[in-house]
Amino acid sequence: MSLVPVTSYIYTPLNQLKGGTVVNVYGVVKFFKPPYLSKGTDYCSVVTIVDQTNVKLTCLLFSGNYESLPIIYKIGDIVRFHRLKIQVYKNEPQGINCAGFASLTFEGTLGAPVIPRTSSKGFNFTPADHKMVEALRVWASTHISPSSALVQLCDVQPMQYFDLTCQLLGKAEVDGTSFLLKVWDGTRTPFPSWRVLIQDQVLEGDPSQIQRLQNLTIDILVYDNHVQVAKYLKVGSFLRLYSLHTKLQSVNSENQASVLSLEFHLHGGTSYGRGIRVLSEGNSDVDQLKKALESADLTASLPPEAICQSEHEDNLLSLSSSGSVSLYEVERCQQLSATILTDHQYLEKTPICAILKQKAPQRHRIRAKLRSYKPRRLFQSVKLHCPKCHSLQEVPYEDSLHRILQDAATNIPDSKLQNTSLYDSKAWTTEDQGGRTVVIHFVKNNGILPLSSECLILIEGGTLEEITKLSSTFHSVIPVKSSQEDLEVLDLSMPFLIQEKAHHYGCKQCSHLKPIQSLSSLAESAQRSPSSVAEVLGIVPLQYVFVMTFTLDDGTGVLEAYLMDSDKFFQIPASKILADDNLQTHMDMIINMLCPPGIKVDTYPWLECFIKSYNITNGTEQQICYQIFDTTVAEDLI
Numbered sequence: 001m002s003l004v005p006v007t008s009y010i011y012t013p014l015n016q017l018k019g020g021t022v023v024n025v026y027g028v029v030k031f032f033k034p035p036y037l038s039k040g041t042d043y044c045s046v047v048t049i050v051d052q053t054n055v056k057l058t059c060l061l062f063s064g065n066y067e068s069l070p071i072i073y074k075i076g077d078i079v080r081f082h083r084l085k086i087q088v089y090k091n092e093p094q095g096i097n098c099a100g101f102a103s104l105t106f107e108g109t110l111g112a113p114v115i116p117r118t119s120s121k122g123f124n125f126t127p128a129d130h131k132m133v134e135a136l137r138v139w140a141s142t143h144i145s146p147s148s149a150l151v152q153l154c155d156v157q158p159m160q161y162f163d164l165t166c167q168l169l170g171k172a173e174v175d176g177t178s179f180l181l182k183v184w185d186g187t188r189t190p191f192p193s194w195r196v197l198i199q200d201q202v203l204e205g206d207p208s209q210i211q212r213l214q215n216l217t218i219d220i221l222v223y224d225n226h227v228q229v230a231k232y233l234k235v236g237s238f239l240r241l242y243s244l245h246t247k248l249q250s251v252n253s254e255n256q257a258s259v260l261s262l263e264f265h266l267h268g269g270t271s272y273g274r275g276i277r278v279l280s281e282g283n284s285d286v287d288q289l290k291k292a293l294e295s296a297d298l299t300a301s302l303p304p305e306a307i308c309q310s311e312h313e314d315n316l317l318s319l320s321s322s323g324s325v326s327l328y329e330v331e332r333c334q335q336l337s338a339t340i341l342t343d344h345q346y347l348e349k350t351p352i353c354a355i356l357k358q359k360a361p362q363r364h365r366i367r368a369k370l371r372s373y374k375p376r377r378l379f380q381s382v383k384l385h386c387p388k389c390h391s392l393q394e395v396p397y398e399d400s401l402h403r404i405l406q407d408a409a410t411n412i413p414d415s416k417l418q419n420t421s422l423y424d425s426k427a428w429t430t431e432d433q434g435g436r437t438v439v440i441h442f443v444k445n446n447g448i449l450p451l452s453s454e455c456l457i458l459i460e461g462g463t464l465e466e467i468t469k470l471s472s473t474f475h476s477v478i479p480v481k482s483s484q485e486d487l488e489v490l491d492l493s494m495p496f497l498i499q500e501k502a503h504h505y506g507c508k509q510c511s512h513l514k515p516i517q518s519l520s521s522l523a524e525s526a527q528r529s530p531s532s533v534a535e536v537l538g539i540v541p542l543q544y545v546f547v548m549t550f551t552l553d554d555g556t557g558v559l560e561a562y563l564m565d566s567d568k569f570f571q572i573p574a575s576k577i578l579a580d581d582n583l584q585t586h587m588d589m590i591i592n593m594l595c596p597p598g599i600k601v602d603t604y605p606w607l608e609c610f611i612k613s614y615n616i617t618n619g620t621e622q623q624i625c626y627q628i629f630d631t632t633v634a635e636d637l638i
Contacts, residue, residue, distance in 0.1 A: 034275030059095035154187035170205025186292035224268025352557035486515035
């Protein structure tokens with residue numbers, strides 16, 4: 001890939017992007033995922049940038065060449081993207097690379113040399129570009145918080161996620177899903193570092209150097225999608241590893257009954273920007289690392305206090321303030337989250353103990369366990385929600401619907417309202433129930449009666465059983481009654497529209513009912529969707545939602561969070577579950593995976609969730625509540 005030299009470019013501010021255009025942009029990196037092997041042989045990098053307009057743009061960039069993707073090292077770097085195609089996703093602009101795409105990356109540090117990072121053989125960089133980079137650096141210095149995740153090995157603690165800048169001393173393939181990296185940064189871990197057992201002949205690197213630096217070297221296991229990147233790393237190169245994970249592991253020792261060593265893992269997936277990036281020579285972080293390596297003390301031994309025996313282990317176990325989830329126990333093995341996040345990847349994880357001390361409103365990212373949930377009978381969690389007034393109500397039981405229809409059957413249909421230009425009518429009187437009169441009005445399609453599978457019918461005087469049978473034959477059924485001048489919807493305590501087993505309800509408070517003749521504006525049957533029918537009849541449709549309370553525990557505290565979701569969290573439509581036994585069984589299975597009955601909370605799976613806090617007034621007191629959003633159950637649990 002190469003950039004075509006030109007004298008000048010036009011750059012589009014991020015607040016002026018339009019879908020379907022190809023643009024050139026400048027921005028400051030707010031979040032990124034290093035290139036990782038996505039599908040097939042393509043690498044993918046996700047980059048979120050902002051500029052002085054404070055508008056965010058997320059870019060999904062693909063390439064068969066790892067190095068041709070933007071060479072980003074950390075949050076705050078400056079990027080220049082050429083020929084970036086803009087598309088619209090969830091009503092927000094999104095960037096993707098297209099033919100001719102190219103990028104330059106610069107350090108975002110004020111005063112650092114303006115040296116572009118790129119794999120392009122040729123590119124154009126003008127004084128105007130230089131001025132743009134400097135202006136973005138000044139703006140970012142007051143608007144972008146530098147990443148606090150970068151940690152040296154001497155400051156590493158157990159059960160921590162952090163970024164590490166280091167040099168690669170050796171590497172080896174362990175198995176098909178994991179790969180060993182031996183690295184150092186010139187400092188020593190406060191705990192003994194574990195050693196991965198491999199055969200010496202498979203280790204690539206200088207054995208004498210690895211032996212000489214053994215007290216300062218750590219072993220890192222990388223997993224899954226990061227293995228392919230790790231295989232092509234060159235020994236001696238300088239690396240940054242993102243979202244590296246530490247945990248303590250008990251090791252049997254001849255002299256110590258219970259010695260703990262510190263393990264280092266780069267888990268699979270791309271959550272939290274997890275990945276590996278090779279740093280180029282001349283980068284300021286590499287210069288600092290080289291100085292640390294040159295001044296490293298190779299002779300000092302591990303301090304005695306770093307040998308953790310049982311009394312130190314007890315202190316680690318006491319990190320859990322809630323007494324329910326033990327951080328030590330759950331971090332002894334790699335556990336993937338049972339839920340995934342659908343947006344806002346830039347948010348940092350916050351412990352629950354810190355969330356409980358903060359004022360509302362706020363948005364947080366947490367990793368916790370589902371200690372309990374309500375209601376326990378899951379079908380009771382399905383409610384009807386009005387998107388306009390935000391009221392919640394119970395889904396009516398069949399007994400309630402039966403009584404409403406029974407009362408309505410005492411009304412005599414008005415024969416003057418039958419056989420209009422909108423519909424043809426058929427009336428009859430039943431022999432039972434005191435001679436009940438039933439009328440069915442068959443709504444025409446452009447003056448012609450459609451096939452039953454496409455036909456909307458209106459029914460007066462019908463029972464619930466009769467309406468259920470008709471809904472299995474006709475496309476849609478609307479229960480109606482005669483008024484002085486026209487037919488009208490029977491009662492919003494009833495479904496205003498029935499399609500087979502789907503019952504569509506409207507909000508009594510927000511709806512302003514219009515006569516049935518308003519349906520004439522829907523000329524074609526294809527237009528008679530529940531939403532279009534509701535609109536012409538003046539009805540605000542209610543939405544089926546799951547409403548639940550989750551008690552979440554991350555070992556630092558316990559928080560009750562409210563879940564209101566139509567079909568995203570469980571990936572099961574709340575509108576269908578009451579009429580489908582298989583879906584109910586499936587939802588039971590999912591919730592039992594998230595909160596397994598009969599076992600300790602420690603063995604429950606982790607949930608990654610977004611939580612937003614908000615204030616409510618309860619009498620004279622103000623209370624903070626929490627709600628789960630933009631979170632969904634992982635596909636392998638569905």
